[in-house]
Amino acid sequence: EAQVTQNPRYLITVTGKKLTVTCSQNMNHEYMSWYRQDPGLGLRQIYYSMNVEVTDKGDVPEGYKVSRKEKRNFPLILESPSPNQTSLYFCASIRRGQAGYEQYFGPGTRLTVT
Amino acid sequence: GQQVMQIPQYQHVQEGEDFTTYCNSSTTLSNIQWYKQRPGGHPVFLIQLVKSGEVKKQKRLTFQFGEAKKNSSLHITATQTTDVGTYFCARAGNNRKLIWGLGTSLAVNP
Numbered sequence: 001e002a003q004v005t006q007n008p009r010y011l012i013t014v015t016g017k018k019l020t021v022t023c024s025q026n027m028n029h030e031y032m033s034w035y036r037q038d039p040g041l042g043l044r045q046i047y048y049s050m051n052v053e054v055t056d057k058g059d060v061p062e063g064y065k066v067s068r069k070e071k072r073n074f075p076l077i078l079e080s081p082s083p084n085q086t087s088l089y090f091c092a093s094i095r096r097g098q099a100g101y102e103q104y105f106g107p108g109t110r111l112t113v114t
Numbered sequence: 115g116q117q118v119m120q121i122p123q124y125q126h127v128q129e130g131e132d133f134t135t136y137c138n139s140s141t142t143l144s145n146i147q148w149y150k151q152r153p154g155g156h157p158v159f160l161i162q163l164v165k166s167g168e169v170k171k172q173k174r175l176t177f178q179f180g181e182a183k184k185n186s187s188l189h190i191t192a193t194q195t196t197d198v199g200t201y202f203c204a205r206a207g208n209n210r211k212l213i214w215g216l217g218t219s220l221a222v223n224p
Binding site for chain 1: 145156158159206211214217
């Protein structure tokens with residue numbers, strides 16, 4: 001079954017404690033992306049990756065890092081989380097469709113930073 | 115500039131009523147995508163429109179792309195409680211980036 005998995009699904013942590021949210025896809029997609037979703041602000045892109053070892057900033061990259069060492073995995077790293085990073089995070093894997101790029105989302109990770 | 119504006123922000127209907135959400139841009143769009151997010155869920159790709167004036171149907175859902183390729187609509191005929199959720203449109207940006215509307219949240223009274 002084609003899918004995007006994220007772990008953990010829920011996380012409560014404290015300010016400054018490094019954390020990693022994992023994302024994995026089994027569709028052999030080259031392109032992956034991380035978003036955060038906040039009420040009233042919609043979906044905002046944090047980082048994206050066009051292929052292994054190729055990553056770039058999205059709209060809100062501050063406070064986040066990513067890596068893409070292999071095609072299937074695209075972890076999101078918060079080196080020193082702060083309360084303003086409390087949010088719902090989605091990883092997406094992107095398929096090239098007939099005329100554009102379709103995004104397939106993971107189930108989401110709800111992060112609370114206290 | 116590059117944003118897409120969605121209206122309305124919220125819509126509350128009785129089951130069986132129709133529903134329409136609109137997506138508008140000030141610039142010409144190369145394509146427009148629609149996604150649905152159920153409460154507590156993740157966005158799910160519904161469809162992509164590319165051609166001027168294009169109309170596509172998925173059961174009770176009808177998607178349209180304007181002649182000028184600056185607007186799009188999603189119409190649901192005879193809503194059901196399973197239609198509840200937030201409907202997003204998204205336009206293609208640079209580097210395979212999607213630029214998202216803020217969504218229309220649909221509530222359906224049984």
